[in-house]
Structure formats: structure tokens, C-alpha cells
Amino acid sequence: MTYVVIENCIKCKYMDCVEVCPVDCFYAGENMLVIHPDECIDCGVCEPECPAEAIVPDSDERAAEWLEINRTYAAQWPNITRKGEPPPDADEWNGKPGKKALFSPNPATG
Numbered sequence: 001m002t003y004v005v006i007e008n009c010i011k012c013k014y015m016d017c018v019e020v021c022p023v024d025c026f027y028a029g030e031n032m033l034v035i036h037p038d039e040c041i042d043c044g045v046c047e048p049e050c051p052a053e054a055i056v057p058d059s060d061e062r063a064a065e066w067l068e069i070n071r072t073y074a075a076q077w078p079n080i081t082r083k084g085e086p087p088p089d090a091d092e093w094n095g096k097p098g099k100k101a102l103f104s105p106n107p108a109t110g
């Protein structure tokens, strides 16, 4: 079992989630975060912290298409444990449909 970051994280990146994770298993891409499925201890603490409701357990049907993306990019992107500055337009993107097309495979910089 693991929790999975899904589509609505894209371009939101509030990063409230990373501060609460007891095992520091979030990894940062250019425009979203992912959870390492083998490191997540399934505690669920991060789920209610996400203002974009972009974290779900893998038993949620919305997790299916994102689980492998979380696994793949957690192995490539840098670990993140401290909340950074969210993008200024994060609120505008919260809840917008069709954001998967905007997913960036690039790691976070800075």
C-alpha cells in the first residue's frame, strides 16, 4: 500500500504535504511532486494536508494511472522535505481539468 500524487498536483505544488511526511518520501519535479511507493508507510498524514486534494491511497480508482508515474519519477527526481514557495498562479490551476497533458518529466530546479 502507498499513497499516490495525482493530476491536480500539477502546477499547484503548495507543498504542504512534504512537511508532514514522517519518512520524507516526496520527490520534486518541475511542476508536481510524487511519492516513492516503496518508501511510503501508508500513514495517510499527508492526504488531508493537500489543499488540492491531489493525494489519494492506491485503493482509490484515480490512483491507477498515476502509480507508475510516482514510482518512475521518485527514482529520478530530488527528494524534498521542506515547503518551498508555491507558484504565484497555483490557485488558478487548482482543479483545472486536463492538466495531465502539462506534466513535465523534468526534475525540480533550485
Ligand code: SF4
Residues within 6 Å of the ligand: 005, 008, 009, 010, 012, 013, 014, 015, 016, 017, 018, 032, 033, 049, 050, 051, 052, 053, 054, 055
Ligand atoms: S500539497 Fe498537494 S498539490 Fe501541493 S505539492 Fe503536495 S500533493 Fe501536490
Ligand code: SF4
Residues within 6 Å of the ligand: 002, 003, 020, 021, 022, 023, 024, 025, 026, 035, 039, 040, 041, 042, 043, 044, 045, 046, 047
Ligand atoms: S502516507 Fe505518510 S508516509 Fe506516505 S507519503 Fe503520505 S505522509 Fe508520507
